[in-house]
Amino acid sequence: MELFELKIENTRGEVFELTNDEQNYAVIGISGLTRPDTAVNTSKSAADGSRYNSSRVGMRNLVIDIDLRGDIEANRQRLYRIFPMKTACIVYFRNENRNVKIVGYVEVLDGDLFVEREQMQISILCPRPFWESAAALITELSRTMKMFEFPFSIQTPIPFSERRNLPLCTIVNRGDAACGCLITIEISGEVSNLNIYNTATQQFFGLEYTFQADDIITLNTKQGEKSVSVFRDGETVNLLNYMKTGSSWIQLATGANDLTFTASDTDKVVIQFAAVELYGGV
Numbered sequence: 001m002e003l004f005e006l007k008i009e010n011t012r013g014e015v016f017e018l019t020n021d022e023q024n025y026a027v028i029g030i031s032g033l034t035r036p037d038t039a040v041n042t043s044k045s046a047a048d049g050s051r052y053n054s055s056r057v058g059m060r061n062l063v064i065d066i067d068l069r070g071d072i073e074a075n076r077q078r079l080y081r082i083f084p085m086k087t088a089c090i091v092y093f094r095n096e097n098r099n100v101k102i103v104g105y106v107e108v109l110d111g112d113l114f115v116e117r118e119q120m121q122i123s124i125l126c127p128r129p130f131w132e133s134a135a136a137l138i139t140e141l142s143r144t145m146k147m148f149e150f151p152f153s154i155q156t157p158i159p160f161s162e163r164r165n166l167p168l169c170t171i172v173n174r175g176d177a178a179c180g181c182l183i184t185i186e187i188s189g190e191v192s193n194l195n196i197y198n199t200a201t202q203q204f205f206g207l208e209y210t211f212q213a214d215d216i217i218t219l220n221t222k223q224g225e226k227s228v229s230v231f232r233d234g235e236t237v238n239l240l241n242y243m244k245t246g247s248s249w250i251q252l253a254t255g256a257n258d259l260t261f262t263a264s265d266t267d268k269v270v271i272q273f274a275a276v277e278l279y280g281g282v
Contacts, residue, residue: 034281060126100131130278175277180222189268206244
């Protein structure tokens with residue numbers, strides 16, 4: 001039984017299983033699964049030592065060594081077809097504790113054709129270094145808390161929902177780093193002065209805009225993907241110019257995050273948070 005599962009999806013949607021096809025391929029080594037290097041920038045100071053300026057996590061380089069088996073030439077050429085040069089791919093990795101994925105680009109696919117035991121090496125560069133959880137955290141926030149689920153057998157009256165004075169939800173980020181999220185907001189009537197708060201990080205995001213019934217707002221706070229727009233009457237309108245002064249692209253800190261919102265009419269607002277946890281290594 002494999003101690004881990006490794007598969008790669010290419011731009012055509014083909015999923016290549018590297019750990020479940022031992023008759024043709026055997027993974028004999030993987031580097032780059034653990035945390036990538038961190039660059040710490042400093043400058044000289046008059047006192048002893050140096051002054052800290054900034055730090056950043058470098059990109060991840062996954063290097064996979066594969067032992068070719070079976071029809072060696074056919075299996076090598078299959079790798080060429082599945083992993084074209086310079087193209088994007090998604091690497092999926094799963095072990096007992098982690099089920100994660102990461103987007104990368106094929107840098108090298110090479111090997112020595114003139115050895116008895118032919119091997120190939122795939123090098124994949126991942127500009128965004130964190131592994132992402134394969135499953136997203138989905139949490140809903142509204143004034144009305146749902147309390148009714150099927151199936152049920154009822155003996156005494158039970159509430160189908162409960163109206164709360166303060167809309168509040170908690171998202172627990174079990175990853176290694178703060179992460180952004182995809183926030184979808186559904187509006188059921190005229191609403192203005194919409195603000196979302198993360199009490200754990202003291203961040204808020206506000207919009208100076210009047211929304212109408214059936215508006216759908218999409219707020220993306222993920223690194224490299226930040227945007228905010230509203231979908232109305234079949235058209236998408238960019239709302240960047242309507243952000244309130246002091247607004248931040250809300251991040252989920254590691255641990256528990258309490259999220260709430262305010263608006264001119266909170267009963268007409270339903271918010272859904274979708275986030276993937278980030279991991280430095282597996």
